[in-house]
Amino acid sequence: MDPVIAISGLSKTYEDGYEALKSVDLTIGKGEIFALLGPNGAGKTTLISILCGLVKPTGGSATVGGYDIVHDYRKTRSMIGLVPQELTTDQFETVFATTSFSRGLFGRPAKPDYIDQVLTDLSLIDRRDNKIMTLSGGMKRRVMIAKALAHEPTVLFLDEPSAGVDVELRKGMWDVVRRLRDSGVTIILTTHYIEEAEEMADRIGVISKGELMLAEEKHALMAKLGRKTLTIQLQEPLEALPDQLGKDGLELAEDGTALVYEYDTRSERTGIGALIADLNRADIRVKDLDTKQSSLEEIFVRLVREGQ
Ligand SMILES: Nc1ncnc2c1ncn2[C@@H]1O[C@H](COP(=O)(O)OP(=O)(O)OP(=O)(O)O)[C@@H](O)[C@H]1O
Numbered sequence: 001m002d003p004v005i006a007i008s009g010l011s012k013t014y015e016d017g018y019e020a021l022k023s024v025d026l027t028i029g030k031g032e033i034f035a036l037l038g039p040n041g042a043g044k045t046t047l048i049s050i051l052c053g054l055v056k057p058t059g060g061s062a063t064v065g066g067y068d069i070v071h072d073y074r075k076t077r078s079m080i081g082l083v084p085q086e087l088t089t090d091q092f093e094t095v096f097a098t099t100s101f102s103r104g105l106f107g108r109p110a111k112p113d114y115i116d117q118v119l120t121d122l123s124l125i126d127r128r129d130n131k132i133m134t135l136s137g138g139m140k141r142r143v144m145i146a147k148a149l150a151h152e153p154t155v156l157f158l159d160e161p162s163a164g165v166d167v168e169l170r171k172g173m174w175d176v177v178r179r180l181r182d183s184g185v186t187i188i189l190t191t192h193y194i195e196e197a198e199e200m201a202d203r204i205g206v207i208s209k210g211e212l213m214l215a216e217e218k219h220a221l222m223a224k225l226g227r228k229t230l231t232i233q234l235q236e237p238l239e240a241l242p243d244q245l246g247k248d249g250l251e252l253a254e255d256g257t258a259l260v261y262e263y264d265t266r267s268e269r270t271g272i273g274a275l276i277a278d279l280n281r282a283d284i285r286v287k288d289l290d291t292k293q294s295s296l297e298e299i300f301v302r303l304v305r306e307g308q
Contacts (some may be wrong), residue, residue, distance in 0.1 A: 002030040004155055004186045005051065009060030012046050012210075020046040022210040023060060028203075030154075033177065033187045034215075035201035037194065037300060043210040044190040048157050053077050064155060078106055081148035081156045081185075085163055087140050091133040095124055095143055098132060103150035118149050121183070122176055138169040145176065149185075156180060158189040162196060174200050194300060198222075206300055223264070229292045230272065232259040235285035244282040250275070265293070 005028040012021040020043045028034050038044050049055035051062055053073045062069045064076040089098055100115050119125045122142045127135060132143060141161070148156060158177070162170040170193075177200060181187055191197055197204050198218070205215040237256035249262040249271075263270040279286060 003027045004030045004032075005062065005064055005188075007047075007051075007060070007062040010047070010050065010057055010062055011059030012043075012050060012055065013058045020210050021050070021057075024207075024210075024212045026205065026212060026215055028186060028188060030186055031181060031184060032202045033181050033189070033200055034203050034205060035197035036188060036190045036205045036207055037192075037197050038190070038207035039192075042207045044207055045159060046210075047207070048082070048159060048188070048190065051076075052080055052082050052157065078151060079154050081151070081153035083144050083148045083156065083158045083161065085160045087137075087144060089132045089140065089143055089147070092131055094129050094131055095119065095135070095146070096128045098143065099146045099150050102147040106151035108151050114152065115146075115150060118146050121179060122146050138172065141169075141173065142176065145180075149180075153185070155186045155188070158187065160190055160192065162191070162193060170196070227293075228263055228265050230261040230263065230275075231290045231292070232261070232279070232286055233288040233290075234258060235287050238284070242282050242284070245275070245278050245284075 005026070007024055007026040010021055010024045011019070013019045024047065036044050036047070046055060050057050051064065051069055053069060053076065057070070065079050067075045067079075069076045093101070096112075096115060096119065099118065100110060100112070103111065103115065116125065116128070119128055122145055124139065124142055124146060127139060132140060135143065145156075145158075161173050161177070174196070177187055177189070189196075189200070201218050203215060203217055204221055206213045231253070234257055238252060238259075239256060241250065241252050241259075245259075251260050252258075253260045261272070261275060263272065
């Protein structure tokens with residue numbers, strides 16, 4: 001993985017003594033979509049604000065494109081596009097003018113062809129010369145993205161891109177983000193919506209009370225998600241697992257009164273049929289059966305709870 005962002009021991013204690021970030025280590029690769037999940041007040045905005053140079057860290061370090069975010073602030077800031085949660089655009093400006101102006105703020109010379117390309121990518125080109133006030137909410141959000149991309153950043157932060165956005169619009173936003181990633185931009189988004197992280201992210205990070213609890217490939221998480229646990233309550237307790245049942249993923253539990261079997265729901269053969277047959281053959285009598293699915297939501301809730 002070619003790292004674009006490297007974060008090491010990053011901490012932030014605000015002036016009132018509140019520890020908003022506790023020694024976060026994280027590397028984000030080029031062209032990744034990384035979703036940062038966490039409850040309110042977890043430290044997501046603090047982390048993004050530090051990387052954007054808006055908040056000063058009190059410990060640790062971070063680099064963007066190999067440059068230190070504190071010492072080479074101008075350099076790193078110019079590599080970052082930030083789409084904040086709130087819509088903050090001048091209602092009386094046109095789409096083109098406001099986007100072009102954002103580019104100018106970074107001291108970049110005008111590049112109308114590039115701005116038009118960004119507007120095309122975001123399906124805003126038809127509204128190029130319209131005033132912001134005449135646009136729908138979804139279009140205004142896309143203008144915020146256009147503004148963030150105006151200075152040709154290589155990293156884009158999206159803070160809660162679908163907060164207060166309806167389902168239809170949210171899907172449109174996901175398409176936009178995927179297209180941006182395909183064009184080589186690295187994307188870090190914060191979200192409360194587990195579904196959004198599941199849908200979009202290559203990797204998912206879970207942050208709670210300032211601590212990064214996990215940063216894992218989505219597919220690895222989905223593999224966990226696809227797992228189910230079958231608990232078999234037995235009529236008579238067993239002292240040990242009989243040889244006939246020597247199956248991968250099978251364990252004796254609850255003082256020998258239950259068997260717990262973990263299996264992948266997506267595989268063609270779960271092994272349950274064979275397990276039941278083995279139980280019959282070994283004359284092990286079953287009292288009750290129960291299955292349980294682990295979901296990303298469960299993993300998330302458990303992690304957050306453990307962190308409290
Ligand atoms: N300037 C500040 N001074 C003191 N405490 C602050 C300051 N800014 C943020 N905090 C606190 O730091 C914690 C983390 O805030 P942050 O905004 O980073 O969380 P978040 O994960 O982005 O939350 P949300 O999902 O609500 O946006 C919160 O408890 C917040 O009250």
